Amino acid sequence: MEPGTCRIATGAFSRLKERHLAELHDHEVKKTRAWVLHPDITSDRTRRDPVAGLEEAVALADALPELEVVGSEIVRLPKIQPGHLFGTGKIEELKQRMKLAEVELVLVDGPVTPVQQRNLEKEWKVKLLDRTGLILEIFSDRARTREGVLQVEMAALTYQRTRLVRAWTHLERQRGGLGFVGGPGETQIEADRRAIDEQLTRLRRQLEKVVKTRELHRASRAKVPFPIVALVGYTNAGKSTFFNTVTGADVFAKDMLFATLDPTMRQLVIENAHGGDREIILSDTVGFISNLPTQLVAAFRATLEEVLDADLILHVRDIASEETDHQRDDVLKILRDLGIKDDAPMFEVWNKIDLLDDEARAARMERAAHEENIFAISAVTGEGVPELLAAVSAFFEEDKIERDMILPYADGRKRAWLFEEGVVLSEEMTEEGYQLKVLWTPRQEKQFREM
Missing domain, CATH: 3.30.70.240 (Alpha-Beta Plaits)
Known part of the structure; x- marks a missing residue:
């Protein structure tokens, strides 16, 4: 195996950006010029609004501070071309535009096969990341806890293992043995995959230790007679802002996708119906997103176990988004994938009503007032928050x-x-x-x- 090959294959996925993001220069990060493409497959009956899809893809790119989005566009396709994704005419057209814009990195909002990636990089002379790769980059950039780092590492290695076909130019060569055993030896790609598998095994063992520690913490919390309330929702729905508003915590909250990655828990005291105090534990979780990479759904299952243990789920929605209904469906699908039953105790929290115009706001407020377990709030202004907390407290009123x-x-x-x-x-x-x-x-x- 050539020197450094294993290190590149098995190192933290965050190292990937070292190959396509700019180096530090004069103590400042020189931003990499990125171009975002959203393929709109017109023959796909399940496709969603391409404009909203492109906006979300650009927001994903903006979540990495090292990137500067210098261009973005929707590319309409009747069908996917197996070898190059796009047709030859569109590839040449994009090549000229990206050359004029001095693009260094192309982000494709969708799946890109290893062969397509290799061919497009060769045609455009730039690095390329698909949606899964970009989300992994963001998660790698945001993970702070030991568990979060390990889970990102495992997800990244699983993803990279499938893409070794394009990772190095030497993969077709065969490495001979020491002469003690006959045969040509294993291929380089097999050796690299074996190295990744060994690294994954080591990471799983480390993660098992971390998970055991979490289980001990969970068991100790179970001895405390405080109910657990978990915040879930599409990324950038305002969960962390709400969390900070009601707990006085200082969780990183910003208008960007995946501002929160690692779960945060705080004890919260709210007034009960009898004028006394009720204590609950509030948990903030990672935001969900459509087409979440399967590697990350599996890797972050342990992180989202806080939701499985919750006595009540608050599903925070960005009610001002045009995609709010689709986002709701995405969140509910992921919850089902995690094992949450459809009849699990859940409140819908319609956040960001302050961003609606007067007519839309009045309509949402009217509907929330007449539907059970729906609450319209603004986590920024605080409107509707006291009523929501009162309902949370009432939910835990128990007959003695x-x-x-x-x-x-x-x-x-x-x-x-x-x-x-x-x-x-x-x-x-x-x-x-x-x-x-x-x-x-x-x-x-x-x-x-x-x-």
């Missing part, structure tokens, strides 16, 4: 149940817990142990039984 029990004298820890929870109505000492009368919620009873 009175129980009589005998607790052995040896169970001092359980007795102490009952008094800490304030559920003991009366207590008498008998020959068998403490005779207690308690008034508690089903959640408290369940927690007591599991102690």
